Structure formats: structure tokens, C-alpha cells
Amino acid sequence: MRRLALLLLLAGCATEPAMAPMPRSDRALPPPGLSEGPAGARCADHADALPALVGRPEAEVRSALAAMPGIRSIRLLAPDQPATRDYRVDRVGGVVRGGVVESLGCG
Secondary structure (H helix, E strand, O other), X not given: OHHHHHHHHHHHHOOOOOOOOOOOOOOOXXXXXXXXXXXXXXXXHHOOOOHHHOOOEHHHHHHXXXXXXXXOEEEEEOOOOOOOOOOOOOEEEEEXXXXXXXXXXXX
């Protein structure tokens, strides 16, 4: 019984093996939330044009947004639909109700 207790006590003192460090690269890409579109273009470059698209049909808005340089992602959701809160400079988000865009914004 003493041997078992001694083994259990020693097992609790054991250290974990060291993990190998992750390889580093000088050419690592920035996180997606910090990336910019081609030639530095961003959604914010088109912020003045977004209000003109509110109130239009979803298909028309998607087509207009897809033609804007620097916008790589379009996220149009129903009201109260859950979504991540990460910010991306190349994404336009908005709310669609009944096939009509109610709001648009960058991020």
C-alpha cells in the first residue's frame, strides 16, 4: 500500500514534455480582420455610396456591392439573425427584410 501511495505521489510531481515551438515565417499573412483589399482598397472607401443602396432589392444591392473594388465579402442577414462580431475592412454587412435591404455598413 505504501508503494502505491508513493507511486501516486511521484506521478503528481511529473512534468509534461516540452512542446516543440511553432515554426515562424517571415511571410506570415495578417489575420483576416486586418487584411485590406487590392491596392489598399477597403469598404470604408465606398461608405458614401452605401446609403443610396438602402431600400433597394437584395439582388440589385449584391450586384452593386460586388462591383466595388475592395469589397470581398457581403453579409446580408435577416433581422435578429445571429452573426459574429469580428470586424473586417473588406466586408459589407446589412439587414434584409422581405427581400429589401434595410441597412448597410462596413465591417
